[in-house]
Amino acid sequence: MTTRAQLLALLETHQGEFLSGEEIARRLSVSRAAVWKAVKALRQEGYPIGAVTNRGYCLSQGSDILSPQGIRKFLSPACQRLELTVLPTVSSTNAWLREQAAQGAPEGSAVIAGGQTAGRGRFGRSFFSPEETGVYLSVLLRPSCAPLPQVTRLTALAAVALCQAIEAVSGRSPGIKWVNDIFLDGKKVCGILSEASFSMETGTVDHAVLGVGMNVYPPAQGFPPELEQTAGWILDTPLPDGKNRLAGEFLNRFWALWTEALPADAIREYRRRNLVIGKSLTVTLGNEARAAYALDIDEECRLVVRFEDGSIQALSYGEVQIRL
Numbered sequence: 133m134t135t136r137a138q139l140l141a142l143l144e145t146h147q148g149e150f151l152s153g154e155e156i157a158r159r160l161s162v163s164r165a166a167v168w169k170a171v172k173a174l175r176q177e178g179y180p181i182g183a184v185t186n187r188g189y190c191l192s193q194g195s196d197i198l199s200p201q202g203i204r205k206f207l208s209p210a211c212q213r214l215e216l217t218v219l220p221t222v223s224s225t226n227a228w229l230r231e232q233a234a235q236g237a238p239e240g241s242a243v244i245a246g247g248q249t250a251g252r253g254r255f256g257r258s259f260f261s262p263e264e265t266g267v268y269l270s271v272l273l274r275p276s277c278a279p280l281p282q283v284t285r286l287t288a289l290a291a292v293a294l295c296q297a298i299e300a301v302s303g304r305s306p307g308i309k310w311v312n313d314i315f316l317d318g319k320k321v322c323g324i325l326s327e328a329s330f331s332m333e334t335g336t337v338d339h340a341v342l343g344v345g346m347n348v349y350p351p352a353q354g355f356p357p358e359l360e361q362t363a364g365w366i367l368d369t370p371l372p373d374g375k376n377r378l379a380g381e382f383l384n385r386f387w388a389l390w391t392e393a394l395p396a397d398a399i400r401e402y403r404r405r406n407l408v409i410g411k412s413l414t415v416t417l418g419n420e421a422r423a424a425y426a427l428d429i430d431e432e433c434r435l436v437v438r439f440e441d442g443s444i445q446a447l448s449y450g451e452v453q454i455r456l
Contacts, residue, residue: 137200137201138160138170139171140174140191141201143191144202145205150184150187151189152188153188153189155188156188156189178197193372195373196371196373196375198244198246203376203379206376206380207383213240214241214242214383215237216243218244222247222268225244225251225268225343226252227252228270229242229272233272238272241272243269244267244269244379245269246263246267246268247263247264249261251268252325259345265348265352267345267375269344269383270343270344271341272339272340273341285399286326287312287342288311288402290312290342292308292398292405295314295401298378300381301377307405308405310407310408312326316364318364319362320347320364321363321364321365322346324343324344326340344382346366348366348378349366349374350365399429399433403428408452411425415437415450424437424438432446
């Protein structure tokens with residue numbers, strides 16, 4: 133670990149407290165000059181580190197910058213072994229992690245970014261991912277490490293974990309719009325994209341990459357015109373460590389659902405929070421749009437609908453819009 137990373141971990145642990153340069157140098161087994169150089173580097177990255185003569189250095193308690201050290205403060209013991217990579221910006225967290233998966237990265241590897249230049253949603257659509265106001269996170273999963281039924285419910289598990297994380301940090305109660313969108317006050321604040329890689333030899337899943345995008349704060353430049361009426365955010369005002377805590381809370385909850393074989397509990401929660409059950413919908417399957425009524429979510433997290441001709445179908449995929 134670099135001196136910069138060690139210093140950030142130490143300051144995160146003692147956030148709001150002053151540590152003298154001499155004390156830091158002793159703890160890190162480096163020179164005072166190395167400490168100053170690391171402080172300067174962190175300040176250039178935006179970390180609000182104060183310095184007071186005869187008191188030392190202090191990381192402001194009001195900071196909200198993504199970092200592996202900041203996220204780990206909020207991780208449960210079971211999640212401390214997860215490999216975290218935090219990047220200021222990346223083309224796509226899913227694409228970055230797929231490359232790592234091809235090189236043998238272990239299950240539980242995660243990349244968290246503050247912005248994406250080529251974020252993607254379902255069906256190849258772009259996902260608006262401005263820097264500094266969102267959290268974009270992907271986790272690598274190896275299905276052989278978990279019961280196969282959970283793989284097919286991956287998006288549902290992530291949706292439940294996101295709702296629980298948002299509620300823990302913001303106090304607000306989000307809902308799920310089948311199949312992969314999280315809503316607050318009628319506006320989308322998170323999206324989920326699950327992608328799997330199959331082995332041509334065995335026909336089984338080699339690995340899966342779960343990606344989530346969270347609109348934490350309102351974008352500095354606002355949303356694009358096409359999103360102004362539909363997109364929202366989780367926190368109205370900056371919260372100290374808000375982004376780190378959201379990332380940590382999500383990982384805690386998702387990892388428990390993924391590894392502890394609790395699909396029945398998750399499905400009940402997924403159904404309870406779903407916004408479409410009991411609503412009239414427009415269902416789009418391929419190029420065909422049909423009117424339907426949402427009856428339920430089944431045990432496989434499929435949406436059970438009744439079409440206008442009276443036929444009932446359990447949908448594994450598709451697009452739905454609630455008809456007012």
